[in-house]
Amino acid sequence: MGGDHAPTEAVAGALKATADGYDVVLVGDAPVLQSELDAQGGSLPIVHAREVIDMGEDPGRAVREKPENSIAVAARLVKSGEARALVSAGSTGAVLAVAATVLRRLPGVLRPAIASIFPTLRSPTVVLDCGANPECKPEHLVQFAHMGSLVASTYLGLDAPRVGLVNIGEEAGKGRSLDREAYSLLAASDLNFVGNVEGRDLATDRADVFVTDGFTGNVLLKTTEGAVQLTTQLATEALAGAPTRAVAGVLPAMETVRQRLDHEAQGGAHLLGTAGVVVVAHGQSSRHAIASAIEIAADGADRRLAEQVAERLGNAVV
């Protein structure tokens, strides 16, 4: 039970998801969670965890020194089959460390990766890795491409998702040695590799899957958030000077845009490659984002996402 607005928003999101038909178990400090449930007039099963990992802690050390942290307790519920998926808005580093030590990597997976689904003009784009692996090798990127393709096939219904390599130019040979080597491996793979893509291709329709290292993917994710927020702020300021009646007339249209681009609409991102469904929610998640993350997690469990990844990477030649 974590996140910047825990426990209020997390509990409210869990209650919202329950109302939508999902079965949710809260994991964390039981008295705190119970009193929050009471305050919100709801009821949910609670599994007590007597330790918590703070956002500022070194994740690896915190997970070692606090084996009873709430993320680890929740992960053990997934491992034992008592829960079908884990959702956390806590420290992403801690979720990664717990996933690695409690759930473990699936056979054949070199590095689990975080896959975000970006809204775009036409069909959404899967971007990975969005932060699990700041430093990568070319073969990691190829595995990300396979996992991203799988998500695009499963969630977006695409037969042969187009895979693009995030780079600083369209031509082959661009980028770092990581990117040049990954380019060669991707071109030689059985993936539908369409070559290099750039951040601006989020606004075009060049690829369904954007593959990159976890540092770049995270920058891409957060820069999109920043640019959308900047645009929204500028529009709000500009509209303050426009005729009131005109503004009222376009508000529904503007609200549609805001919702389409709201990073909370996709409240969570799958951590792919671990033995069990894990969804990482934004640290600043509202109740709506938490409810959405729970829905995404249940969806991943329904689609047997972990098993699919194991099958895919067991068969893929990397």
Place this chain on the structure above:
Amino acid sequence: MGGDHAPTEAVAGALKATADGYDVVLVGDAPVLQSELDAQGGSLPIVHAREVIDMGEDPGRAVREKPENSIAVAARLVKSGEARALVSAGSTGAVLAVAATVLRRLPGVLRPAIASIFPTLRSPTVVLDCGANPECKPEHLVQFAHMGSLVASTYLGLDAPRVGLVNIGEEAGKGRSLDREAYSLLAASDLNFVGNVEGRDLATDRADVFVTDGFTGNVLLKTTEGAVQLTTQLATEALAGAPTRAVAGVLPAMETVRQRLDHEAQGGAHLLGTAGVVVVAHGQSSRHAIASAIEIAADGADRRLAEQVAERLGNAVV
């Protein structure tokens, strides 16, 4: 004389800049340029260059094999003092290669870097490196921080520009080994280092200078472009369904936003650290972007930017 829309937009931009009071010399295929000038009814001095580097060519090899390419000819005009600055919308790689071989690095500069000035809600943000160095060492990032601070002081009039390190989390210790080492060096420097920043901080007011390697900076730049374009496209689609009169009422406000975020408004980015003022314009530059790039270049020459960089990096302890 390069760029995706050369020579039409480049010539038109040069004529526009001339009308605004700048002295422009065209460098390229003289007959082609003259006929374009004739077609547009303008007159400008032309220096002939009998070779041209295409966007798809390997820049290093192209510069070696085509010593009479237009970028090199223009750079020699800067070196000899016949021109005060070089503007190119051609291959950025070729501009870098020419800058390195013809103009050369300033004493004390490890790596020249491209500094873009991003529009934000309040004062603009200087982001570097935006693509000159896909792979960097920590000490390069420290030099970028000094050069970026200089630009923020000179162009934005700031006394002690706040320098942020682009990273994937706020806490020290985040990111790649590059980022962690750069963090330590920046914290120990005499710069006004405010710690890590993220892409979303383009919408806040946490730093005046964003420092990162050329791969990440380029991704940040192009992702911002993509996100702004995406937002604009979605808004246009959404407004198509809104009442016509209301849309007409808010159009001026919307146009203000579009202009504020238009990447062409800042038509060019300084390549800092070379002996001579060099401005890299967007490959897809319109005439307005070219004219803006020429203005930026003239401004850099007026402010003796290259001399200032030499002085700063000669004195900075790196």
